Amino acid sequence: MAVALTVPRTMAAMKLAVLRNSMSGQKAGSIVMGGALGLVLAGGTLYAAFQTGDLLAAAYAVWMLGWIFGPVFAGGGDETLRPEYFTSLGLPPRRLAAGLLVSAFVGVAPVISLLALSGLVVFGVRQGPAAVLVALPAMLLQLAVFVLLSRVAVAVMGLALRSRAGAVGAGLVNGAILAALGQGWVFAVALGQTGGIPAGASAAVRYLPSGWGLAAVEAAGTGAWGRAGLTLGALAVLVALLLAAWAALLARRAGSVKASARGRRPMTAATATGAVVAKELRTWSRDLVRTHQLTFAVAYGVFFAAAPLVLGWTAMLPWAGPIFIIMAAAMSANLYGVDGTALWLTLLSPGAADVRGRQLAWLLVVGPVAAALALGLTSVTGGPWPMVLALTAALLGGAAGIVPLISVYALVPGIDPHRRGNNPLRSSEDDGAMTGLAYAVLVLVALTGAPAAVAAALYGWAGVAVGVVTGGLCLWGFGLLAQRRLHAQGPELLHTMRTGKRPPAKPGSWAKFDDLPKREQIITALCWSVGAIPLFPQGIVAGFLKANGTEDRSWFLALHMPEGLQWPVIVFMVLLGLGVYGLGLWIPYRRRTP
Structure with a gap:
């Protein structure tokens, strides 16, 4: 006893x-x-x-x-x-x-x-x-x-x-x-x-x-x-x-995970980028954690958009595709971290093939599903075609650029895939950092679609062209930045992956979250957690509903105000959300390394 x-x-x-x-x-x-x-x-x-x-x-x-x-x-x-x-x-x-x-x-x-x-x-x-x-x-x-x-x-x-x-x-x-x-x-x-x-x-x-x-x-x-x-x-x-x-x-x-005995066709590629694409597609098909994450993103997008059907409101159905893209990006935010110490193989292969190959593979996995959801569910409601197509194009390119970029700038040391057997859900030792990274990707990817959304709201079909251009620029530009970061800081990233410790910051670098005083850590965390509330639901979503003449006011504060105050409140909410996020950025900036 x-x-x-x-x-x-x-x-x-x-x-x-x-x-x-x-x-x-x-x-x-x-x-x-x-x-x-x-x-x-x-x-x-x-x-x-x-x-x-x-x-x-x-x-x-x-x-x-x-x-x-x-x-x-x-x-x-x-x-x-x-x-x-x-x-x-x-x-x-x-x-x-x-x-x-x-x-x-x-x-x-x-x-x-x-x-x-x-x-x-x-x-x-x-x-x-x-x-x-x-x-x-x-x-x-x-x-x-x-x-x-x-x-x-x-x-x-x-x-x-x-x-x-x-x-x-x-x-x-x-x-x-x-x-x-x-x-x-x-x-x-x-x-x-x-x-x-x-x-x-x-x-x-x-x-x-x-x-x-x-x-x-x-x-x-x-x-x-x-x-x-x-x-x-x-x-x-x-x-x-x-x-x-x-x-x-x-x-x-404690039981081990048995490897699949099913035969696989050999991977063939004529170029270095094609080899990376083939390797990534094989990983997406074999890694059951990635299968779970992709299915989760699809289910979340569909059910989130379909929930208002309880009220008889079908206007959210077309947004299942964009929501799926944002959630899929958040699920794959630590793209390089989940490789574990296998990152050294990437560092031994010079050239721009790795980042571009991962971007293309991500688009091949996510793009067809996003297009099917956007086209299929928008056809059910009959529109708004320009807005949905513009956002789908912009978010696909933005997500394909943001995912590798943030994974090399804010890499979270992951657990080597072969050591995840006892708890496959666990891909990192620091769940808090992974959650923060996912939320950051949610916000950043959503922001890449803002120019296309504004253009579609103001100019209709011209917004689709804006979405294609901004998506392509994000794909190319953010991928270039990720590629340069990977080549310049590759050994440091591998050191972080192996030891869990980041190398000393260079002069002029922004202060890392862990280096901030506790009071400023709490304020920064609050900013990044709360800023989405006024910016998105109370600002952007309320503005969209106002522009489309939706009568259901629900929990959107601006729509409960008198007619003359609704747009000012919407603008105030957007500015408030941006201001809160700005404060979350300004605190580590003012503490940057001398």
Whole structure:
């Protein structure tokens, strides 16, 4: 018994020590940002606890989905303590799983989730003293369910990514659910139009495991102690079953990934660029992580654009193609980093072939899918053809230029592909840096389409020509910059890849995020996280809706203003977003190396 308790205590202490000694640089900024966002969401959940049980049950369903799919999207979740670290100790799978489960409760996310789950206590206070007694164990059991569901989902996803069908299926599910979460306003408006959560949906969210704790509290509040006890018992049984499932998955995780025995046609190429294209296309077809990412981008684009169909609004369907392009670029942001230390092979092959070959291969993979989505879904709605075609051309060229450029200027050291077997979702040791890189690519690629969008809005079909020209210039110009950077700083990039440490900055270089004071790190992270809100949804999207005479005002602030103030508010939002991003750039610029 003492040994059984020692393992969890030791692992929890190890996790706490690692977190205490790693709170610096970009990781600290990511934790602070995530904690701030989590506190806002927890506050909203507590507000729901003062409203109705239906609303609180729906909120906990969203929390459960966040625990399940958030780590999957973020590259495997929190693996501060990995199962592989304890392989040599010979711990039984269940004891190892129990220890890792206890350590999983050490961190910012579990604490914030516990704060959100304290809404059960708030709701119980409204029901009576008896309900409060049930709410306390329900809160703890519910948190254990959330954490274990997250761990089991990551483990199952890791196994799924060992087959092509599993990678495609996981990408479809993840893309659809995250797109639905990103379009939450659509469902909020739909619920508002129906006067609240429908009875069927209300029952459904209570049947989900996220609603069992609330069901127990409600039962205790009405004096149905038998039902309350059974519900708490069901939660405890679910915790035990999930723990057993996780232990079994941990045992399978150690298994190696078998190479495909299927024959492959030999790669042939007449030029150096053609050889790179052939190699990249072969990588896209064989790497199951890339298959998952590409499928995720397709699913996200389609479901994000189709979500407003709930309101009967079809105007977003044509934008599935551009959204897919932006998301595909974000997924492949660390193009050179995912090669791992194989970068040395690239450095031994001089010439401009590598960057150009990767650009062409990326276009061959993403371009046909983007064109099919743009043409097919725009034909369903009958337009707007100039805007969609202009943006598709501009974004394809912009993304093909931005992806290699940012991957050599902000390279994140990746894990060698042959060492990803235990957790295929994990392609980098620094998830925070990877997430920041993906968000940066989202913004930069979207900005490359701005000139074409403006030209299409003002001059119609002339905007298509502008999109082709700007896309071609971005493809050529950014590719040239990436090529020069790769040739000039190749050894330094390889050093960063091998050691995880960047070489000293040259005089006049902008300060890196990790070198900024903590206060300025927080401000910079806030700028890059918050700037998109006024710039895109409240500015650019609202302006597009205003220009097209859309009557649905939804959550766009400008459209709720008097007619004479709508355009000034839209312009102000765009300038505010640009100003926030400018502040995020100015802070590292003013701290540049003397």
